[in-house]
Amino acid sequence: MRFFDCTCGFGPYRTQVFRFARTAAELLEEMDFCGIDQVLVYHTAQRFDMPAVGNDLLLKEVDGHSRLIPTWTILPSQTGEQPSLERLLSAMNEYGVRALRLFPEDHRYFLDDITWGDQMAVYMERRIPLFIKTSLDKIGNLLRAFPDLVVVTGTQGSNPLDRYAWPLIEKYPNLHLETAGYLVDGIIEAFCQRYGAGRLIFSSGFPDHANGAALLMLAQADISENERQAIAGDNLSRLLAEAILE
Amino acid sequence: MNPSPIAREYLEKGRSVACPIIDMHGHIGPFYGAYLPSAPLDRMLRSLERCGVQRIVCSHHVAISYDVERGNALIQDVIDAHPDKFLGYWVINPNYPDIIEKDLRTFDQRRGFVGIKFWPDYHLVPVTSPKYAPALEYANEHDLLVMVHTWGESPFDAPGLVGQIAQRYPKARFLMAHCGHGEWETAVSIARDLPNIYLDLTSVPNPHDFTLMPGGSLMPRAPVGGAQVNGIIEYMVETAGSKKVVFGSDLPWYSQHYHAGAILFARITDEARHDILHRNAERLLGRHLDVTR
Numbered sequence: 001m002r003f004f005d006c007t008c009g010f011g012p013y014r015t016q017v018f019r020f021a022r023t024a025a026e027l028l029e030e031m032d033f034c035g036i037d038q039v040l041v042y043h044t045a046q047r048f049d050m051p052a053v054g055n056d057l058l059l060k061e062v063d064g065h066s067r068l069i070p071t072w073t074i075l076p077s078q079t080g081e082q083p084s085l086e087r088l089l090s091a092m093n094e095y096g097v098r099a100l101r102l103f104p105e106d107h108r109y110f111l112d113d114i115t116w117g118d119q120m121a122v123y124m125e126r127r128i129p130l131f132i133k134t135s136l137d138k139i140g141n142l143l144r145a146f147p148d149l150v151v152v153t154g155t156q157g158s159n160p161l162d163r164y165a166w167p168l169i170e171k172y173p174n175l176h177l178e179t180a181g182y183l184v185d186g187i188i189e190a191f192c193q194r195y196g197a198g199r200l201i202f203s204s205g206f207p208d209h210a211n212g213a214a215l216l217m218l219a220q221a222d223i224s225e226n227e228r229q230a231i232a233g234d235n236l237s238r239l240l241a242e243a244i245l246e
Numbered sequence: 247m248n249p250s251p252i253a254r255e256y257l258e259k260g261r262s263v264a265c266p267i268i269d270m271h272g273h274i275g276p277f278y279g280a281y282l283p284s285a286p287l288d289r290m291l292r293s294l295e296r297c298g299v300q301r302i303v304c305s306h307h308v309a310i311s312y313d314v315e316r317g318n319a320l321i322q323d324v325i326d327a328h329p330d331k332f333l334g335y336w337v338i339n340p341n342y343p344d345i346i347e348k349d350l351r352t353f354d355q356r357r358g359f360v361g362i363k364f365w366p367d368y369h370l371v372p373v374t375s376p377k378y379a380p381a382l383e384y385a386n387e388h389d390l391l392v393m394v395h396t397w398g399e400s401p402f403d404a405p406g407l408v409g410q411i412a413q414r415y416p417k418a419r420f421l422m423a424h425c426g427h428g429e430w431e432t433a434v435s436i437a438r439d440l441p442n443i444y445l446d447l448t449s450v451p452n453p454h455d456f457t458l459m460p461g462g463s464l465m466p467r468a469p470v471g472g473a474q475v476n477g478i479i480e481y482m483v484e485t486a487g488s489k490k491v492v493f494g495s496d497l498p499w500y501s502q503h504y505h506a507g508a509i510l511f512a513r514i515t516d517e518a519r520h521d522i523l524h525r526n527a528e529r530l531l532g533r534h535l536d537v538t539r
Contacts, residue, residue, distance in 0.1 A: 018430075019477025019513070033248050034511055035257075105457070137460040160280035160499070164460055183452055183504040185293055185497055186283035207476035210451035212248075212511020217504040220260040220296065 003036045003215065004233030006152060006178055007131060007203035010061075011044030020207040024061045024068055027206075031067065034211050036204065038067050040099060040131075040236065046073040047103050052082055059095055069240075071099045071131065075107060076115045085119055089126075093245040099129040104138065111138045113145035120146045126244040131178075136164040143172045150239060152201055154178040162187065169195055176239070179214045179231065180205025188221040188231070197227035201236050252519055253510035260503065261298025265520055268527035269294075269302040269502060271393065271423055271448040271494025274321050274332075277307045284498035287324065294331060297502040300524070301333060301535065305363040305393070309337035314345060325358035330537045335363035335393050340377035341370075350384045360534045361391030361419075366402035368395070373403050374410055382411060385418040391530060393421045393446070398428030405433035412436070412443050419530060421446045423494065427454055430478055438486040444526070445482055448494030451475060451508035479512040479522075488518035492526045 008031075010021035021027035031039060043061060046054030051073035062068040072092065075081050082088060092098070100123070104111050111134060113120070120142070123130060129150045132139060139153050154165070154177035162184070168175055180203040182188070191200060202218055204211055218231055248254070255262045276285040284293050294302060304324070309317020314337050325332045336359050338346055353359065362381055366373045373394060385392050392415075396403045405426030412420045423446045426433035437443045453475050482491050493509070495502045509522055528535065 013474065015473065017474040017477065018481045020474065033513075035247055133458075135458040135460050159459060160282065161459075162281045181452055183500045184280075184282060184284075185495075185499065185501045186289060187501075190283040205453075207474045208453045210476050210479065210508035210512070212253075213451040213504045213508040216256060216507025216510065217501045219257055220503045222296065 001219070001229060002233045003034075003038075003202060004236045005031070005036050005039040005204045005206075006201045006236050007042075007180060008036075008039040008206045009042050009044055009047075009208070011057075013044060014048065017207055024065050028065060028067065030206060030211060034204065034215055036215070037233070038069060040071055040240075041068045042071055042073065042101055046101065047106050050081065051075055051107070070095065070097050071101050072097050073101045073103065073107075074119070076109050077118055078115070085122060089122070089245060092128075098240045098243040098245065099131060102130060102132045102134070104132070104134045106133075111142045113142075116142070117145075120149060124149045127174075127239075128243045128245075129239045136161060136168060139175070140168050143168065143175065147172055148174055150174040150176075150242075152176045152178055152239070154180075154182055154203075160184045160187070162191075166194075169199060175199070176201050176235070178203040178205075179218060180209045183213070183217065186222075188218065189223055192223050192227050197223065197230040198235055200231045201239075202232045248511055250510065250516050250519065252516050256503075256506060256510055260296055263298070265516075266524050267297060267299045267493055267502065267506065268524045268531070269299050269495050269497060270421060270492045270527050270530070271446050272302040272304040272497040273307050273310075273499065274304045274324050275307045275317075277499070278311060280499070282498045290498050291328070291331065293497060293502060297506065299502055301331060301527075301531070302497060303333040303335060303360055303391075303393075303531070305335040305337050309339075310363070310365050310368060314339040314342060318349070322356065322358075329358060332358070333531065333534055334359045335361055335391070337363045337365075338378065338381045339369055340364075340366075340375060340381075343377065343380070346380055350380060353384065354388070358534070360531055361385065361393060363393045364403070365395040367397055367400050370402065372401060373407050378411070382415045382418060386415040387417070389417055389419075391421060392418050393423055396422045396424055396426040396433065398426050398430075398432075405429055405436055408443065409436040409440060412440050416442055418442060419444065421492065421494075424449045425478075425482070430481065434482050434485045437482075437490045443490070444530070445486060445491045446494040447479065447491060447505060447509070447522070448496045449500065450478060451505060452500075477512075479509060480514055483512075483514050483518050483522075488514065488521040489526055491522045492530070493523050
């Protein structure tokens with residue numbers, strides 16, 4: 001089985017993390033240990049420094065490592081802290097960045113049409129996948145304004161989230177859940193039975209989550225091999241291929 | 247690639263004959279605050295089979311959530327029906343001392359119960375309160391296991407509070423469920439220093455950010471959680487030793503494969519994996535594993 005991990009981070013932390021990858025080389029060693037083929041990756045500087053600084057740093061760090069696929073972090077446009085949308089999309093095309101990340105809690109902004117009206121309509125039209133780390137009520141609020149956005153979320157914290165998530169899954173066809181925090185017993189099977197395998201995306205969540213946990217759960221889920229491969233990597237490959245950057 | 251033959255076996259077959267699992271932390275029945283597809287007993291049994299779990303020690307959700315008498319009676323039925331799979335913790339609700347007194351009088355007549363279960367965060371009574379004393383004295387006198395829900399910085403069950411009662415009741419053996427999630431160093435140092443405290447890995451491989459739950463945590467005070475948990479199992483083994491760490495999953499809440507994956511892909515030895523996955527539980531449960539009793 002080919003594992004393409006949709007959320008994996010590397011870089012230093014301010015708090016104690018018992019084992020993490022400081023560099024791209026260390027991250028590759030972690031991936032090798034777990035048998036993960038490719039990673040859609042971010043650098044901690046994209047979350048805990050200015051995103052523009054982190055985005056540049058990420059490109060330098062992953063240069064020459066074809067298994068590490070970069071994602072960029074974005075901010076609202078109003079404060080002028082990131083390039084214009086036109087320049088951003090052009091740079092994404094130039095550097096092969098086919099997905100974006102949002103950290104609303106870390107970067108302190110609303111996830112609504114007032115804040116994001118200028119950008120989200122374009123991302124929705126171009127089917128650029130957005131990996132958003134926030135609560136599902138905020139995801140729902142965003143999708144009410146931009147119902148066809150391609151969104152991947154799901155490491156929602158702690159307790160089972162399906163009473164929140166499944167109504168949104170039924171309403172918004174491009175909403176996807178990643179699996180790092182989707183750890184309820186039997187939930188992959190129940191989800192596939194109801195919605196098919198196309199809306200789940202494998203993630204290790206490294207180093208927020210313990211490496212190997214989500215991987216073994218998916219490897220042993222009671223689903224077909226086609227469904228397993230879709231979740232393990234094919235769905236993510238498809239989402240990235242569908243992004244329109246030219 | 248991970249060189250562990252045990253990890254390879256779990257990855258390929260989902261289970262291991264040589265290194266099976268004994269799960270020290272499970273529950274029985276549905277839970278009002280969550281959709282748990284494996285809550286029906288037949289599905290739970292299937293999960294145990296698929297992961298090669300020989301035995302699971304459970305408390306009943308009804309007993310924890312609101313009706314301690316009915317919940318404890320319900321789990322007795324499950325244990326009696328499947329004595330080769332289920333063992334029990336008798337839930338203690340410190341808000342009802344009359345029920346505790348009655349239950350302790352008849353505890354030794356119950357079959358399949360290895361100890362008692364406290365959930366102080368949920369019952370809103372600090373684990374150091376005198377309200378728990380009768381149950382703790384009984385556990386101390388009868389060499390019982392005491393499974394205590396713990397969470398970092400909780401005023402009810404932070405690991406430091408469990409350390410206090412473990413010193414007061416040295417013959418009882420305490421399992422710190424969730425390892426005081428987020429307050430790792432305190433929990434691990436207490437388990438290292440006190441011979442009667444063990445670390446239960448339930449929920450540990452997941453970071454638990456309750457601030458991202460739209461409806462909150464169902465507790466009056468949102469708990470903290472560890473933001474990044476990778477490497478925590480290695481830290482526990484290096485600091486407290488592999489003989490102080492046990493497997494738990496919260497089944498039917500969380501996947502046993504998810505929890506096993508974190509242990510199998512931690513950078514520890516296969517000897518440590520044997521300790522965590524089954525040997526420590528075998529030692530703690532002892533005679534209770536003999537179904538012919």
